[in-house]
Amino acid sequence: MINENINVALIGNPNVGKTSVFNQLTGLNQQVGNYPGITVEKKIGFCKLPNNIKANILDLPGTYSLNASSIDENVVIELLLNKNDKLYPDVALVVTDVENLKRNLLLFTQIKDLEIPTILVINMADRMEQKGITLDIPYLEEHLKTKISLVSSRKGFGIAELKKQIITYKTISSEPCLNASVIDPEYFDSLRKAFPSQLLYKLWLVITQDVNFLNLERKEIQSSFTKSHSDLKRLQQKETIKRYQFINDVLKVGLKVDIAIAKDFRSKLDRVLTHKVWGYAIFFAILFIIFQSIFEWSKIPMDFIDSTFANLSSLASKNLPEGVFTSLLSEGIIPGIGGILIFIPQIAFLFLFISILEESGYMSRVVFLMDKIMRKFGLSGKSVVPLISGTACAIPAIMATRNIENWKERLITILVTPFTTCSARLPVYAIIIALVIPDNYVLGFLNLQGLTLMLLYLLGFGMAIFSAYVLNKIMKIKGKTFFVVEMPNYKLPMFKNVAINVIEKTKAFVFGAGKIILAISIILWFLASYGPGKNFNNADTIQRSKVENKGIEESEMSNKIASFKLENSYIGIMGKTIEPVISPLGYDWKIGIAIISSFAAREVFVGTLATIYSVGGSDNEDTIKNKMGAEINPITGKKVFNFASGISLLLFYAFALQCASTLAITKKETNSWKWPVGQLIFMSGFAYVVALIAFQLLK
Numbered sequence: 017m018i019n020e021n022i023n024v025a026l027i028g029n030p031n032v033g034k035t036s037v038f039n040q041l042t043g044l045n046q047q048v049g050n051y052p053g054i055t056v057e058k059k060i061g062f063c064k065l066p067n068n069i070k071a072n073i074l075d076l077p078g079t080y081s082l083n084a085s086s087i088d089e090n091v092v093i094e095l096l097l098n099k100n101d102k103l104y105p106d107v108a109l110v111v112t113d114v115e116n117l118k119r120n121l122l123l124f125t126q127i128k129d130l131e132i133p134t135i136l137v138i139n140m141a142d143r144m145e146q147k148g149i150t151l152d153i154p155y156l157e158e159h160l161k162t163k164i165s166l167v168s169s170r171k172g173f174g175i176a177e178l179k180k181q182i183i184t185y186k187t188i189s190s191e192p193c194l195n196a197s198v199i200d201p202e203y204f205d206s207l208r209k210a211f212p213s214q215l216l217y218k219l220w221l222v223i224t225q226d227v228n229f230l231n232l233e234r235k236e237i238q239s240s241f242t243k244s245h246s247d248l249k250r251l252q253q254k255e256t257i258k259r260y261q262f263i264n265d266v267l268k269v270g271l272k273v274d275i276a277i278a279k280d281f282r283s284k285l286d287r288v289l290t291h292k293v294w295g296y297a298i299f300f301a302i303l304f305i306i307f308q309s310i311f312e313w314s315k316i317p318m319d320f321i322d323s324t325f326a327n328l329s330s331l332a333s334k335n336l337p338e339g340v341f342t343s344l345l346s347e348g349i350i351p352g353i354g355g356i357l358i359f360i361p362q363i364a365f366l367f368l369f370i371s372i373l374e375e376s377g378y379m380s381r382v383v384f385l386m387d388k389i390m391r392k393f394g395l396s397g398k399s400v401v402p403l404i405s406g407t408a409c410a411i412p413a414i415m416a417t418r419n420i421e422n423w424k425e426r427l428i429t430i431l432v433t434p435f436t437t438c439s440a441r442l443p444v445y446a447i448i449i450a451l452v453i454p455d456n457y458v459l460g461f462l463n464l465q466g467l468t469l470m471l472l473y474l475l476g477f478g479m480a481i482f483s484a485y486v487l488n489k490i491m492k493i494k495g496k497t498f499f500v501v502e503m504p505n506y507k508l509p510m511f512k513n514v515a516i517n518v519i520e521k522t523k524a525f526v527f528g529a530g531k532i533i534l535a536i537s538i539i540l541w542f543l544a545s546y547g548p549g550k551n552f553n554n555a556d557t558i559q560r561s562k563v564e565n566k567g568i569e570e571s572e573m574s575n576k577i578a579s580f581k582l583e584n585s586y587i588g589i590m591g592k593t594i595e596p597v598i599s600p601l602g603y604d605w606k607i608g609i610a611i612i613s614s615f616a617a618r619e620v621f622v623g624t625l626a627t628i629y630s631v632g633g634s635d636n637e638d639t640i641k642n643k644m645g646a647e648i649n650p651i652t653g654k655k656v657f658n659f660a661s662g663i664s665l666l667l668f669y670a671f672a673l674q675c676a677s678t679l680a681i682t683k684k685e686t687n688s689w690k691w692p693v694g695q696l697i698f699m700s701g702f703a704y705v706v707a708l709i710a711f712q713l714l715k
């Protein structure tokens with residue numbers, strides 16, 4: 017990080033539009049990483065201010081107060097306590113929602129008490145007129161001892177002014193709002209005397225919160241100022257009350273709401289969307305439309321990408337001099353990259369819909385709606401968010417469980433989340449559905465393929481719920497929670513937020529998973545192009561000297577040689593070794609190879625088959641899908657991808673834990689190998705049995 021840049025920290029309650037302000041300030045100049053040692057997401061962006069001044073904008077996790085109850089909130093406190101941190105803000109922007117000022121200001125007063133220059137950003141100003149809200153900005157600035165920026169990150173107004181205010185951060189007051197002595201004069205005065213060089217409110221945080229404080233040992237402060245847990249709690253409550261008294265006094269003059277104007281559209285809509293019948297009906301209808309659209313809309317771009325890469329491959333093999341490099345390019349690298357890019361349309365559409373649901377405020381209604389049901393299964397309403405974000409990827413979803421306060425509910429959510437259909441399964445589903453489910457319409461408008469896809473998603477979700485139920489019965493961990501959920505206002509989704517989210521997620525897929533896919537494609541190409549022993553090296557002579565091969569055409573001959581070579585290559589031998597275990601599920605050794613390689617990540621499955629069929633066939637012009645569709649099992653004489661084996665594969669991928677990263681994250685979040693190993697054995701064992709039964713019944 018460059019030192020001359022102004023360090024700006026964005027702080028705020030969840031749902032106040034902090035991300036939108038961040039996006040407005042930084043555009044696509046964002047870097048996402050993790051805080052050292054923990055998995056909380058760290059977002060830093062860069063912003064150009066007037067006069068050629070630059071700022072690093074740090075988007076801190078949403079937090080209600082500095083009384084931490086989650087790891088995310090700890091991150092905020094630790095940063096603000098440690099002045100030596102290179103991210104320590106020169107200026108803090110506390111973002112608030114004009115409609116929830118009173119509640120949002122609690123955090124603001126706490127940040128002020130840390131004596132950091134603070135700008136109060138009052139967001140969603142576009143809603144003031146409709147809600148009949150007026151603010152007396154000069155009065156508020158004077159009494160809150162701050163500068164105020166009234167902005168609408170949706171409409172983009174106020175952002176330019178905010179940038180100007182950031183530049184003048186040195187002139188902003190860093191005076192505290194609340195004198196801690198009013199909480200308990202005797203206690204705080206003695207604390208002040210004991211550590212005269214320290215900020216009183218910092219000391220108080222170190223005593224009450226489970227955080228590190230670089231300059232002083234926490235133990236040292238705590239041991240000389242011990243109080244019983246209940247005494248501390250009482251003082252904390254008193255602190256909160258004092259803060260709200262202060263806020264109320266200021267807002268009494270500074271904020272006016274004309275109730276007659278405030279319309280009650282929201283509560284009407286809430287009543288329908290969280291209704292015990294309509295609520296669910298609407299939720300399922302929305303899901304249904306989403307899955308239909310993902311399939312319909314992605315068809316054209318996917319076909320285009322598929323055929324483009326097939327053409328590139330054949331172009332390379334026809335025009336470049338024959339040799340190892342050409343073969344690596346046309347049979348390893350090009351199909352590998354194609355195997356990544358082809359999923360972009362579906363992933364982008366999925367995220368488009370998810371971010372629209374989140375942005376509009378609807379997702380919170382779903383959380384509320386589902387809480388009652390989830391509770392019956394040992395989950396919390398808050399588990400809906402991990403379960404739904406699990407449709408993207410289990411890794412961030414498992415990380416998102418940190419909001420769940422109760423350990424048992426959290427552990428169960430972690431364990432069952434990998435059952436939800438992640439985007440890595442989508443490629444596998446997409447190609448197999450396209451091969452074995454007819455592209456027909458039932459009742460004239462229901463696309464059968466879209467319907468199958470939706471059923472698979474429901475199956476994953478159902479399995480997650482069912483396993484949660486079982487785990488809840490088996491596990492003996494106690495604890496109670498109270499359910500609190502934010503109900504943000506309904507809003508039209510902001511294009512910029514949605515677009516950035518879609519781009520970020522797609523990029524994460526292409527560069528994260530993509531790297532693995534490409535690397536595995538190249539390894540596979542090697543394993544499939546070389547083999548041990550005589551059979552592989554003398555494939556040509558062996559095939560030509562076989563009696564039954566006499567007199568066949570040259571093109572057919574070279575196909576025979578190529579597939580004989582593949583069978584005797586390293587990978588062929590591996591596939592053949594596991595064939596006895598998987599043939600009862602309807603898979604041949606080639607699919608076996610794909611299953612082995614896709615343990616690293618599911619999406620490798622299709623790329624693997626693409627590589628194997630490119631190496632195995634003499635013709636690179638055809639698309640992956642056509643090659644898979646044409647594959648015949650030499651023993652049964654039937655298509656390899658038929659209805660029975662297709663369904664069996666779909667079920668196998670629905671349940672099996674084919675993902676090394678999920679294991680890693682579960683280990684990290686549960687801090688034990690016991691849970692990930694259990695997860696692996698149970699999920700993959702179950703997958704095997706279900707796929708076996710399905711194939712045996714359908715064949």
Ligand code: GDP
Nearest residue numbers: 030031032033034035036140168169170375510
């Ligand atoms: P965060 O949770 O604080 O990061 O909030 P987000 O940036 O995700 O925004 C929460 C919701 O508020 C989203 O639906 C945004 O579209 C909406 N929102 C953000 N800024 C504004 C604004 O200035 N005006 C209005 N009306 N809505 C906004």
